Amino acid sequence: MEVECIPFKETGYFSQLICDYLEQKKELAPYYNRFPLPGNFSDQIKEKSANYPKAHRKVLVGSLNEQYKNVEVSGATKKNILALEKENSFTVVTGHQLNLFTGPLYFLYKIVSTINLAKKLNAQFPDHQFVPVYWMATEDHDFDEINYFNLHGKKVLWNKNVSGGVGRLSTDGLDEVFGIFASELGNLGYTDKLKELFQKAYLENQTLAQATRYLANALFGDEGLVIVDGDDKNLKRLLVPYVQKDIFQHTPYEKVTKTIKNLEKISADYTIQVNPREINYFYLKDDLRERIVLKKGKYHVLNTQLDFTPEEILKELEEYPERFSPNVVTRPLYQEVILPNLCYIGGGGELAYWLEFKSYFDELGVTFPMLMLRNSALLIKEKQSDKTEKMGLTVAHLFMKQHSLINKKIRDISNIDVDFSPQKKVLEEQFKQMYELANKTDKSFLGAVKAQEVKQKKGLDKLEKRLLRAQKRKLKDHVTRLTELQNELFPNQSLQERQLNFSEIYLEMGEELIPMLLNTLDPFSQNFTIIKNK
Template sequence: MPKLVFQNNPQLNSLMKKHCVELHQTGQFSRFFLDYIEGKKELEPFYSHAPKLESFKNAIEQKTFSAEHRKGLVDALHSQYANQEVSYAVSSNIEALASERTFTVTTGHQLNLFTGPLYFIYKIVSTINLAKKLAKTYPDYKFVPVYWMATEDHDFDEINYFKLDGKKYQWNSEQTGAVGDFELDKTFKEFLKSVSFAPEVFLDAYASSKTLSEAARKYVNSLFGEEGLLVVDGDDAKLKREFTEVILSDLFEHKPFEKATEATDALEELGYSSQIFPREVNFFYLDKGVRERIEKMESGFGVVNTELRFTEQEMKALIEKHPERFSPNVVLRPLYQEVILPNLAYLGGPAEVVYWLQLKGVFDHFEVPFPVLLPRNFALILNEKVQRKMEQLNWSFEDLFVDLEHWKKTFVKAEASMDIELKKQKEVISALFDTKGKEAAHLEKTLENAFEAGKVRSLKIIDQMATKLRKAEERRLNTQIERACCIQELVKPGGSPQERVVNMMQFYLSNPELISELLDCFDPLDFRMMVLSDESR
């Protein structure tokens, strides 16, 4: 049983001011994603519920989840939280899952070091706030927010670092297999010394844990436990046993491949690019230090990059005895979540949301209700320095998302002390050469071509002069341009949106109430970019 602790952590009033910008104005989202949240009719066959609050009434009615499955989930969570202190809210939510009137809303993410990019936090805050909104809208039911730890992922290079103040902090390890099982060994302890500035919530979690998954559970629980967030690890033998029917179907009948391919082809016919690529077999073989693809072979099955081989009978026996050794890939992980959770909604990033649309046929085949598919909240946090520079440039919040090069050209042209394009001069020279070329052609026909060549050379010289004028004006306006570049580096560090690059500590270290303020600001059903600024200025 988890150890129960009581904490008093009242939510403070937000010091953040929120301004919302339409997503299509930011230039950060695909047409595929925007068409989904805008409700384009052609996409309706690929989901069950529109991303709206009123959709949850039908989702609740359609979600069936047996008492036996609920008991198995509660038992698994008790095991996963064993020997860990939890808040009353977490303990209550675990027990509540035994009731047929309790449902989950879920987000998931990899085990990035120290949470990785900001959007890790945004996903969880969005999910917590959705549970709260649903509780107010449907008071006869209870809604539990869930963070699904992607402990089985094996791409260590994707999660072994975080970025802070432009610097990359990285842990290098020779360990292989599922990252959740990575031991926090001597190399990690050395890495931990380099981030001694990190808040205690992280340092304590890592220092007191044996594995990466254990540490992630601890710091997520410390940050969000008071909100009742449950952390679920799908790498669990009890939970995997409920997925054996799908494992067998995938390996021996290839039904998920068939259904996902049908949807993928249909979406591509509508002009939408595939986000994921289904395989005949959509499982990895999972064991200590190993997570490799299973492939169908003439004589049965093989595990890529190993010498492991199984006959069909051996594989069926292995599925029955050790379902935990079968790890779903991106095609079947969503289905696995919905099989083991009484779940109503999944909240994901823009790429996640659209790849789920390739999977509805898979859900239908296994008669598993497709959840309400929602985007997480999107946000941009401004610091005082950037707000001051925005005021100096007279920038609006929408201006934060302009293309910098386009803005610079437009700005320099508007502020230039003279016509830096030399447009009138080009027109005069062009007309002069054209007129004189025609006159000269009466003397000798080849002279018209000579004048045309002279015009081209002259216009090139004028272009060169225009470039020099533009660069001179840029030097004169350098202060304003540098301000814009500084703003751009906060909005899109290294060319990528802030929330996909910067770690939460960029703001959390100076504002320990960051998460409380985000909880105040975020609305999980408002599909706009939130620009958050300091209201105290």
């Protein structure tokens, strides 16, 4: 096994906002609490200790014990759940949707990053205990985002008409998906283990939340991972005061709207991830999850006949807190209210929207967590690594856009110089003299000189492109092999981790996969990791 690293910003797959955050640009300092460096966790511990109610620990552990009631729990996870009652214990958290059979490969990287961070903090602060937590997004209702995974370039899809929070969905119908999955696996590699894992998770559990808990527990339970389902009445009760401030005072809406405007002033390249609403909660009941909106003095649940007066919705909140489901703006707040959490580990898109939230956390008096970019990795098989070397490429080259990579390769192997940069420089020098002449004689000719320069440069560009196309035809075999290799490693010209399911790698590595990731990925790295199987 060989490991290489390249900076995230050099991959071309991470936004300007995240690259600037990783470089700790001073303009972004107001939008996060502390940068996730080992030396900054001591102050984060002190702040969270002073700001996390002791009573919340008892509620949290009670809910976790109830959620794990019918689950085979590892000794490490039991120990971590019990530890959460003690004031010297803290969590580090990642969250993810309930994607079918984990969905994209980066599901594993998120959890591995979280487990490894907890291990490093346990070593750094032996008088404390740090618990890795996976927060299941059970209340999401975007079924089309989670009802499939990719295997061998094919989509394994769960067709079902659904509504409401996905965690409550029945697993009925997944036996058909299992049949498709098993057929596609065939008898390659570690197929029996994968089939057994899918079968036990999805065919022996009644809801998607239960199935996902089983799966994550089977993969990471030995590492002490604690899995939290926020769709819980007792946990929701801790959120009630904050729901009131959202519904009646619109605190998140006001603060986040202002933050977005300020971020846009810093850079036009900063893409805003989420926009707040005046009310950032859904009404959740049975197979219903619809937005709550203020309409003609009443609180109306969209696409229903449900209306509440201010007094009625307050009573509903007090009696049935589980019916109020946070959206993407308030879900992070919910997490930080109920957990003694220090750090959230997420992808670039997630951290981008977390950076919008600090001001409203401050306003509500809730400690804002440290934000850590999860590990990203590219797994390269031995044959793929050999091909890369034979083509005279580095792995970093393969991150280039495909047309740029092809052009680079053609120039490298061609016996004709297909780069007209020297000619363009000569042309610029010639026109420099013409500009000087026009300035001395008749300045009205400057426009004509400029037009002629542009025309001739365009002519050179066209000739260069035509020559490249001719060379591509001549060197078609090289181009074909190059594009095939890049398409294998970057399916759909996207990062491997966003396309492949873990089962595809598991077919080759089996139970060595997760230990390998745990031993290789460093949450403090701040680099994209390339793992070559040698």
